[in-house]
Amino acid sequence: MSTAWQCNLDKDIPSLPPVDTFDGKATTAEERDDIVGKVYARIMEIESRLLPCGLHTVGVPPTAEESIATLVNIASLDRPDEGIESINRVIASSVGRNIDDIYKNVNAGVLKDVELNQKIIEASRAATRALVMESTDADGRVKEVKGQFEDAAGGLLGRMMGQKKPWIKAIAEAGFDKVDEKRLEPLFKYLEVGLGRIVANNELSALTKALDGRFIKPGPGGDPIRNPDVLPTGANMHALDPQSIPTTAAVECAESTCNQLLDRLKTDNGGEYPESIAFTLWGTDNIKTYGESLAQVLALAGVRPVPDSIGRVNKVELIPLEELGRPRIDVVVSCSGVFRDLFINQMNLMDRGIKLAAEADEPLEMNFVRKHALEQAEEMGISLREAACRVFSNSAGSYSANVGIAIENGGWENEQQLQNQFLERKSFAFNSDTPGQMSAQKALFESALKKVDVTFQNLDSSEISLTDVSHYYDSDPTKTIANLRDDKKKPMSFMADTTTANAQVRSLAETVRLDSRTKLLNPKFIEGMLATGYEGTRELTKRLRNTLGWSATSGEVDNFVYEDANDTFIRDEEMQKRLMESNPNAFKDMVTTLLEANGRDFWETSEDNIEKLQELYQEAEDRIEGVV
Numbered sequence: 001m002s003t004a005w006q007c008n009l010d011k012d013i014p015s016l017p018p019v020d021t022f023d024g025k026a027t028t029a030e031e032r033d034d035i036v037g038k039v040y041a042r043i044m045e046i047e048s049r050l051l052p053c054g055l056h057t058v059g060v061p062p063t064a065e066e067s068i069a070t071l072v073n074i075a076s077l078d079r080p081d082e083g084i085e086s087i088n089r090v091i092a093s094s095v096g097r098n099i100d101d102i103y104k105n106v107n108a109g110v111l112k113d114v115e116l117n118q119k120i121i122e123a124s125r126a127a128t129r130a131l132v133m134e135s136t137d138a139d140g141r142v143k144e145v146k147g148q149f150e151d152a153a154g155g156l157l158g159r160m161m162g163q164k165k166p167w168i169k170a171i172a173e174a175g176f177d178k179v180d181e182k183r184l185e186p187l188f189k190y191l192e193v194g195l196g197r198i199v200a201n202n203e204l205s206a207l208t209k210a211l212d213g214r215f216i217k218p219g220p221g222g223d224p225i226r227n228p229d230v231l232p233t234g235a236n237m238h239a240l241d242p243q244s245i246p247t248t249a250a251v252e253c254a255e256s257t258c259n260q261l262l263d264r265l266k267t268d269n270g271g272e273y274p275e276s277i278a279f280t281l282w283g284t285d286n287i288k289t290y291g292e293s294l295a296q297v298l299a300l301a302g303v304r305p306v307p308d309s310i311g312r313v314n315k316v317e318l319i320p321l322e323e324l325g326r327p328r329i330d331v332v333v334s335c336s337g338v339f340r341d342l343f344i345n346q347m348n349l350m351d352r353g354i355k356l357a358a359e360a361d362e363p364l365e366m367n368f369v370r371k372h373a374l375e376q377a378e379e380m381g382i383s384l385r386e387a388a389c390r391v392f393s394n395s396a397g398s399y400s401a402n403v404g405i406a407i408e409n410g411g412w413e414n415e416q417q418l419q420n421q422f423l424e425r426k427s428f429a430f431n432s433d434t435p436g437q438m439s440a441q442k443a444l445f446e447s448a449l450k451k452v453d454v455t456f457q458n459l460d461s462s463e464i465s466l467t468d469v470s471h472y473y474d475s476d477p478t479k480t481i482a483n484l485r486d487d488k489k490k491p492m493s494f495m496a497d498t499t500t501a502n503a504q505v506r507s508l509a510e511t512v513r514l515d516s517r518t519k520l521l522n523p524k525f526i527e528g529m530l531a532t533g534y535e536g537t538r539e540l541t542k543r544l545r546n547t548l549g550w551s552a553t554s555g556e557v558d559n560f561v562y563e564d565a566n567d568t569f570i571r572d573e574e575m576q577k578r579l580m581e582s583n584p585n586a587f588k589d590m591v592t593t594l595l596e597a598n599g600r601d602f603w604e605t606s607e608d609n610i611e612k613l614q615e616l617y618q619e620a621e622d623r624i625e626g627v628v
């Protein structure tokens with residue numbers, strides 16, 4: 001119990017009993033299991049995250065161990081379009097369980113299923129390792145994949161003699177001896193091909209071809225876990241047909257995520273639905289997911305995309321309230337500049353769908369889109385259709401809110417400056433009634449935002465997370481909305497994480513904590529970055545700076561994140577020395593970021609810590625200037 005509190009897990013588990021009043025002897029077995037289950041689930045959530053172990057070196061393919069980590073995540077996803085069940089699903093069914101029920105109970109902290117899920121994950125790792133080890137050489141690398149399905153005659157003879165495939169043996173040894181080998185065969189054929197693509201060494205040859213002006217074989221871009229066809233690296237990447245999204249699969253995933261979000265919001269809000277949600281849509285993320293977040297916007301408003309006979313999505317229709325079973329949620333959409341450039345047709349689709357909802361003759365308590373549009377039309381003296389504009393972005397040729405740039409260089413006076421930048425740069429409205437132009441509509445943008453109850457973004461790639469880049473907080477409107485609202489109440493902030501089979505909807509604060517624990521404060525991640533020298537140290541500093549960005553735009557960073565970062569990088573003298581020697585400029589920036597966090601009241605700490613940081617700042621400055 002004390003360790004859980006020491007690790008600040010009380011922030012994620014509100015029901016965690018205080019250490020000073022907890023009486024283990026007076027606790028029932030059920031209460032004990034409830035506490036242990038919730039703590040165990042959080043620990044396993046951190047442990048199972050896929051993260052980079054340092055920076056990638058061009059021309060160096062992954063080791064066998066790194067390949068296993070990637071394949072385990074690939075194996076955990078169902079791929080119904082290809083007739084492939086996830087390994088987790090097949091293993092769970094061997095003991096008479098549905099993996100979806102297990103995930104649901106894991107999220108609730110049910111100890112029995114948390115333990116079962118961990119056992120399934122360990123069996124999955126063992127099976128994947130068994131496949132990879134068949135092709136691993138003495139140096140721990142896979143240079144050529146040894147096919148396990150090529151010799152049909154030998155395979156038949158082996159089955160007649162009772163021989164099992166190595167992954168089936170591994171699963172049985174992990175405690176699941178009744179797993180169906182035939183159900184797993186399509187998956188392991190898929191993984192075998194995937195392994196060959198993961199370890200393929202095409203990068204340098206493709207680079208030299210590019211420099212020589214020769215042809216490079218094209219290949220799709222995207223997330224390698226969701227779509228292993230993007231591998232091997234070294235291809236000339238292309239995206240997708242923008243008129244084909246959102247795909248049917250993306251719509252199904254979006255509906256599931258929206259249901260999770262609304263369930264969570266109702267739980268946290270006394271059973272009430274939110275009336276308005278502010279969305280951020282990213283171009284590359286919608287490429288990777290084939291339009292999942294776009295489909296979420298439509299789903300919340302109770303709108304269904306309608307593909308034509310060849311899969312192009314150019315129409316939308318309202319889902320009847322009887323079928324929807326809930327109110328239509330108003331949405332305010334902020335599109336990135338790249339999304340605007342790539343998916344102008346989809347912006348048209350969203351605008352038409354939202355206006356369909358606004359014009360529907362339905363009770364206002366069941367149609368928040370119409371309710372708010374009517375209020376805005378009266379307030380601003382404009383038509384209902386004009387008031388129902390909800391799709392915004394930058395002006396043509398402009399990108400981002402430039403909040404990230406201000407945070408990175410420290411050149412911002414106060415939060416109001418950042419909020420003004422966001423409103424000025426992201427307030428250009430798309431209107432399907434006047435296609436081909438983005439018109440400045442700051443007053444309409446502010447009017448829509450002031451009614452927002454929730455801000456929402458998606459994490460849908462295992463490659464990029466919350467603090468890896470500045471883009472996510474650059475477009476976060478949380479504090480901006482609080483300042484616009486009449487009651488000055490800060491909206492709830494949530495993130496959907498669909499990077500794993502057990503997709504999650506977490507609060508922004510929970511997501512920041514998870515990201516900090518798995519990267520910025522994770523010894524494995526830190527050592528992996530430091531092993532790459534100068535640039536690795538800069539990457540650590542960048543993540544701390546991006547954490548500061550989240551404090552500035554949302555206020556959802558816990559004090560312990562900065563305190564633990566200070567303990568890890570500053571108070572540890574050996575670590576401090578390594579950082580200073582590998583990249584004094586980055587170390588100076590790290591010290592500056594911590595001092596700035598304290599100066600802007602994002603971090604409360606002791607005077608001794610501040611004095612030490614000030615001394616180290618001068619020491620780093622002297623080192624850079626060659627004084628010492």
